[in-house]
Amino acid sequence: MGKKIVIVGGVAGGASTAARLRRLDEEAEIIIMEKGDHISFANCGLPYHIGGVIKEREKLLVQTPESMEARFNIDVRVRNEVVRIDRDKKEIKVRDLNKNEIYCESYDFLILSPGAEPIKPPIDGVDFPNVFTLRNIPDTDNINEFISKNNPDRAVVVGGGFIGLEMAENLQERGLKVSLVEMAPQVMGNMDYEMAAMIHNHLREQGIDLHLNDGIASVNRKGGKTVVVLQSGREIETDLVIMAIGVRPSTKLAREAGLEIGESGGIKVNEYLQTSDRYIYAIGDAIEVIHLVTGQSVLIPLAGPANKQGRIVANIISGKSDKYKGTQGTAVARVFNLTVASTGASEKLLKKAGRDYLVSYTVSKNHAGYYPGAKPMTIKLLFTPDRGVVLGAQIVGYEGVDKRIDLLATAVRHEMTVYDLQELELAYAPPFGSAKDPVNMAGYTASNILDGLVEVVYWDDINNLDKNTILLDVREEVETQIGSINGSVNIPLNSLRERLDELDKDKDIIVYCAMGLRGYIGYRILKQHGFKKVKNLSGGYKLYKAVQD
Amino acid sequence: MGKKIVIVGGVAGGASTAARLRRLDEEAEIIIMEKGDHISFANCGLPYHIGGVIKEREKLLVQTPESMEARFNIDVRVRNEVVRIDRDKKEIKVRDLNKNEIYCESYDFLILSPGAEPIKPPIDGVDFPNVFTLRNIPDTDNINEFISKNNPDRAVVVGGGFIGLEMAENLQERGLKVSLVEMAPQVMGNMDYEMAAMIHNHLREQGIDLHLNDGIASVNRKGGKTVVVLQSGREIETDLVIMAIGVRPSTKLAREAGLEIGESGGIKVNEYLQTSDRYIYAIGDAIEVIHLVTGQSVLIPLAGPANKQGRIVANIISGKSDKYKGTQGTAVARVFNLTVASTGASEKLLKKAGRDYLVSYTVSKNHAGYYPGAKPMTIKLLFTPDRGVVLGAQIVGYEGVDKRIDLLATAVRHEMTVYDLQELELAYAPPFGSAKDPVNMAGYTASNILDGLVEVVYWDDINNLDKNTILLDVREEVETQIGSINGSVNIPLNSLRERLDELDKDKDIIVYCAMGLRGYIGYRILKQHGFKKVKNLSGGYKLYKAVQD
Ligand SMILES: Cc1cc2nc3c(=O)[nH]c(=O)nc-3n(C[C@H](O)[C@H](O)[C@H](O)COP(=O)(O)OP(=O)(O)OC[C@H]3O[C@@H](n4cnc5c(N)ncnc54)[C@H](O)[C@@H]3O)c2cc1C
Ligand SMILES: Cc1cc2nc3c(=O)[nH]c(=O)nc-3n(C[C@H](O)[C@H](O)[C@H](O)COP(=O)(O)OP(=O)(O)OC[C@H]3O[C@@H](n4cnc5c(N)ncnc54)[C@H](O)[C@@H]3O)c2cc1C
Ligand SMILES: CC(C)(COP(=O)(O)OP(=O)(O)OC[C@H]1O[C@@H](n2cnc3c(N)ncnc32)[C@H](O)[C@@H]1OP(=O)(O)O)[C@@H](O)C(=O)NCCC(=O)NCCS
Numbered sequence A, B: 001m002g003k004k005i006v007i008v009g010g011v012a013g014g015a016s017t018a019a020r021l022r023r024l025d026e027e028a029e030i031i032i033m034e035k036g037d038h039i040s041f042a043n044c045g046l047p048y049h050i051g052g053v054i055k056e057r058e059k060l061l062v063q064t065p066e067s068m069e070a071r072f073n074i075d076v077r078v079r080n081e082v083v084r085i086d087r088d089k090k091e092i093k094v095r096d097l098n099k100n101e102i103y104c105e106s107y108d109f110l111i112l113s114p115g116a117e118p119i120k121p122p123i124d125g126v127d128f129p130n131v132f133t134l135r136n137i138p139d140t141d142n143i144n145e146f147i148s149k150n151n152p153d154r155a156v157v158v159g160g161g162f163i164g165l166e167m168a169e170n171l172q173e174r175g176l177k178v179s180l181v182e183m184a185p186q187v188m189g190n191m192d193y194e195m196a197a198m199i200h201n202h203l204r205e206q207g208i209d210l211h212l213n214d215g216i217a218s219v220n221r222k223g224g225k226t227v228v229v230l231q232s233g234r235e236i237e238t239d240l241v242i243m244a245i246g247v248r249p250s251t252k253l254a255r256e257a258g259l260e261i262g263e264s265g266g267i268k269v270n271e272y273l274q275t276s277d278r279y280i281y282a283i284g285d286a287i288e289v290i291h292l293v294t295g296q297s298v299l300i301p302l303a304g305p306a307n308k309q310g311r312i313v314a315n316i317i318s319g320k321s322d323k324y325k326g327t328q329g330t331a332v333a334r335v336f337n338l339t340v341a342s343t344g345a346s347e348k349l350l351k352k353a354g355r356d357y358l359v360s361y362t363v364s365k366n367h368a369g370y371y372p373g374a375k376p377m378t379i380k381l382l383f384t385p386d387r388g389v390v391l392g393a394q395i396v397g398y399e400g401v402d403k404r405i406d407l408l409a410t411a412v413r414h415e416m417t418v419y420d421l422q423e424l425e426l427a428y429a430p431p432f433g434s435a436k437d438p439v440n441m442a443g444y445t446a447s448n449i450l451d452g453l454v455e456v457v458y459w460d461d462i463n464n465l466d467k468n469t470i471l472l473d474v475r476e477e478v479e480t481q482i483g484s485i486n487g488s489v490n491i492p493l494n495s496l497r498e499r500l501d502e503l504d505k506d507k508d509i510i511v512y513c514a515m516g517l518r519g520y521i522g523y524r525i526l527k528q529h530g531f532k533k534v535k536n537l538s539g540g541y542k543l544y545k546a547v548q549d
């Protein structure tokens, strides 16, 4: 008989471990303990099932206990909750939720993939029957049932992370009027403020009632109606509330067994995904990971890492050398018509980690501008000031954002520089890209900063300028009709060379255009004609404006 | 006064050089000599303008001489053909095509970006007025005018490269019935045969009258009709013919000036893009490049490399250190509903170069299968047998192919291994990807081969099997209705463990399923139960079938 391996949790991390284990080892005894009714379901699809985008509920079940048993000869025990680990005996206690009985099961290796739980803040009304969280199929069924039965008009989504935003979109899709409440000044905490600002504008355009800088204080009932009360005192009448303020790693079992818990609150593991007990491994949302860029211990609850860790643990337990090198937090979400994505470290994170970095913004079309349907995406690139190593990237746009974030994620993982980005030879045909892809363009623009070919200022510098600074708008005159920065002088780029004498060579000059490209060309012209104190507004008026709106 | 730089050719390479040069150097005198009427036009958009997809002709003009002069202070001379280079004097002779006069122009540096010319085979009828090639705007105008005037019903496109295929699609879009004639056994010479086979099937499904293995012999007139005669003797009646059998680098000028020409027929340059004359640089379709993977000298006429080389030459001439590291041939094309892409070396190319390699096929959906609209893509991965360094990749699929080829192109350029592909942390949300992206999956499957976890056979091994070999089909019984390999035994994967005794442990067994995944699992089961001579069919029945069709 082979090793006996017990896995706690049968979804992303757990099921992946089990499948790979079996492929590596026909002899092993493999048991999945899952307290819920389902294994191997598509957590990430739940919001879209509520929105009616994924119509059939069965589609959410990637594997069933039966299929997992038939294909992988795995002993799958749903409605079996592991309640205790006895490390000395290498035994667990399991509650069979059907019979409400507790039994013991021994293990050679134990793998914890218990995931995370939605955070429910300790506020009044959080347990009202129309206040929901979303983690699994029963949660989804509850929300669906509530909507079908009560035909509600209004929803409040609390929390502007990706689950909150997906829920906002899908509830609106389902016909509800949605308010989104976020305590922070911005949605999508993985992005920086100015990038999130574009999302805020889009949410408002889509008719979402957006409340930033305002947390939830309580849920009340007033005259038969549900009212969400915010910390500011503002009240929002609603029919249902979705709490999506984040998740907390499920560490109870590990904690009670005396396994080491990291500073961030996740189960601590080494690079072999081994806990402080060498026979117990842990993976997925429950663990603390090393941030690939900052080296800090963090929680990054995402499906890609969970699945990958599951496979790595299976390798390790089967004696195949492998290790987990860290998580970089590559993420993407659709937010109505927008696609929003990030990878690596944000500016916020780099600041917190005390790291030096430079920033560059570019705006590029997803494919050749002359081919119908081209749409712009704004890329924020973060890189080291010495060699230009890519530290992180954020993109807000439409089609093709996922492609560019994946390329930049690969650059981050392989410590490529902005010079490497210039050289990437990417596929180009009119429907798919440009001869200079947005990623090449981000590389060009960033390396120009590094090489000292241009000096830049940023959107947040503009409001703190010395009042003698000249704000030089090099857009065409017609473009200024959509607005410009207060106090600008307009000299369109194409006439700049002839009109240089209108500008004072000794003054500070900030050049800007719509997106940064013409401003850069303007900078090059001015600099080479003896203007000493010139800077270009990175990201241009478009980004500046997005933050003001 | 600064350096005087003359650029021959004002489109992809030439215009890029000029723009970057000016940004780096306000002082330089920069002249673009362009024999045609237009600079900086979108060659790649021409087929789509003929198809009516790009409606406005002006969209094809990315820059005009006027805009280039206004923005970049560049002396743009259209209808000026450089006819001779006098290297000793550092002078060129130019024919002003308006005045039909020849004049001289001196240079400090000369940059050749004359592109390539469509090959016209020396056959009868090739100069008929209804036989066209497509390279520039006048060519496009001619074709458009012919179609508008004559309202033709039928077209023959000769050549199945990407321009030929794009023309076939766009002419059909325009309402013509199209025959495609290709001398080779396959279209898209950059792909391997089995991958092209999927394109053949799709072309036929779309109603293209496809003739492979059959070159054009002549174009005749018979009773007032145009007839294309093939080498096989077959005749195709048509109203117009598009010759798209490839391009030849424009080297006349360089050749006559005694510049070194490479074995492949392109202008020879070093890694600084310098010709055998240190004051003359050359870029774009006219040059021979080093293939990044094989190290061989090759012609790769693509817009991305031309644009990048233009920028690099500008850097070098301005004294900024830079060099060109080689071309890998990353390309993508839409072929009706398909997207077809490749990067790095094909199997053909590796064979020719005498390189060792392994092959792996995977079929993955572009995004989560449970999210509506998921579509499969077939990935062929080529990698070294020692460390698994990625040498090349080819993909045929629908949406999301361009994203994966770009990731694999980045892997090729950075000499990543198939193990690196496993670890890439790519963005996942249901509309965009999977927790295990197709690229991760390609990495898993390839590394399983490298690690000896599975042995594989390929589609072209099947017809040469020893007749004692067991062909074990592990698909579900219903799936066998769409066909199976002759002489197969069907034992569905999920009952394989119970039915092992139906198989002979000492015989050779080839396991297969639809795409390779279940075959692999079947292999793992058999191998670990004492079956010694098992192999899995890489790519499964789907790929095998595509080649037979
Ligand atoms: C609505 C939603 C949308 C999401 N969208 C995305 C997305 O688009 N992209 C992305 O990357 N990620 C997304 N995620 C996150 C992703 O689903 C998780 O990162 C991933 O599922 C984590 O895998 P895991 O194995 O750690 O935990 P889970 O997949 O949550 O599995 C843990 C399982 O363990 C069980 N369990 C816990 N304790 C016990 C116990 N004591 N005994 C027995 N069983 C136990 C639980 O019941 C649970 O089923 C989303 C999550 C949700 C909820
Ligand atoms: C129909 C079509 C579709 C294409 N689609 C794609 C695609 O989807 N993706 C892709 O990557 N590539 C594509 N290409 C290829 C791409 O356009 C070329 O690789 C690229 O334009 C090469 O740039 P170049 O500067 O070398 O040559 P060109 O862009 O061709 O420019 C050369 C110019 O030099 C001029 N010239 C030549 N000799 C002289 C002389 N003696 N004096 C003055 N002027 C001269 C010519 O008139 C010409 O305008 C396509 C090409 C065509 C024709
Ligand atoms: C489905 C699930 C059980 C994992 O099962 P799995 O068998 O490891 O994963 P897949 O079905 O994706 O198959 C991957 C395997 O097939 C192999 N494979 C894929 N295509 C192949 C092909 N064409 N030929 C040969 N092998 C192939 C891969 O190499 C890999 O095997 P390996 O790990 O031994 O190398 C698990 O991922 C799961 O439960 N998912 C749903 C839950 C979830 O992830 N939720 C969060 C996201 S919504």
Ligand SMILES: CC(C)(COP(=O)(O)OP(=O)(O)OC[C@H]1O[C@@H](n2cnc3c(N)ncnc32)[C@H](O)[C@@H]1OP(=O)(O)O)[C@@H](O)C(=O)NCCC(=O)NCCS
Binding pocket: A361, A362, A363, A435, A436, A441, A444, A445, A448, A515, A516, A517, A518, A520, A538, A539, B010, B011, B012, B013, B015, B016, B019, B020, B023, B039, B040, B041, B042, B043, B044, B045, B062, B063, B303, B307, B311
């Ligand atoms: C358009 C053309 C003239 C090139 O002009 P270009 O100015 O070099 O190219 P782009 O307009 O793409 O601009 C790129 C520059 O803008 C900069 N840039 C782009 N976005 C920027 C931003 N937001 N902020 C600052 N700089 C930016 C880049 O860094 C780059 O400058 P650099 O080369 O000095 O680093 C040339 O590519 C061309 O003729 N194209 C059409 C022909 C062709 O390519 N045909 C084949 C394909 S169809």
